[in-house]
Amino acid sequence: MIKVIVVDDHKVFSDGIISILNEVEDITINHSASNAKELIKLLEIHPIDVILMDITLGKESGLDLTTTVKRLYPNIKVLILSMHSDRAYILKAIESGASGYLLKEIGGNEMVKAIREVYNGGTYYSQKISNILINHLTDTKLTVNNYFNNQLTPREKEVIILICKEYTNQEIAKELFISIRTVDTHRRNLLEKLKVKNTVGLVKYAIKVGLVDPDIE
Secondary structure (H helix, E strand, O other): OEEEEEEOOOHHHHHHHHHHHOOOOOEEEEEEEOOHHHHHHHHHHOOOOEEEEOOEEOOEEHHHHHHHHHHHOOOOEEEEEEOOOOHHHHHHHHHHOOOEEEEOOOOHHHHHHHHHHHHOOOOEEOHHHHHHHHHHHHHHHHHHHHHHHHHOOHHHHHHHHHHHOOOOHHHHHHHHOOOHHHHHHHHHHHHHHHOOOOHHHHHHHHHHOOOOOOOOO
16 A cells, blocks of 8 residues: 655645545555645654655745655655646756656546556656656757867867777877877867866767767777
């Protein structure tokens, strides 16, 4: 039986969730809290598996409360259940240790699915939240790539690609029709620009920003 508690400062909403989930055979939910003090007191008395946590709890933050819960009870899973779909809230929720993020517009079936998923050690995000996260990751990668491309010269990019292919300095010099001394200079400049210590660092960075494929031979 999955033991759930809902944390929301709107009693009508909490009662609605309790009514829905009490109809599910493998879920039990008999308690709700409207603030941090009430929740912590309940957790001291009742063993809980999953918390449905609102973000706005009057003057308190459900995200800060999530951080506190995960520190005190690391095995409890927290599902954010909020009307907010701002990227900043979503990223803060992940940072605070939440296992998922649901929008209050979802239906009961999806809520049940999410609870089961996080209870079993997974994560769950509403479709809209997943799309926001995907866009964020794409934007982040583009930002890194733009930085990388602005920092390195075309010749330095050619050199680092050949380094990733395990070419020696002599082989790079032959491939690019430059001297070995010039290759040495490019290698030193790459280490300095990318703030890495050795060839392994150059390869990891090139893969990270998408300049070379991870399976490059």
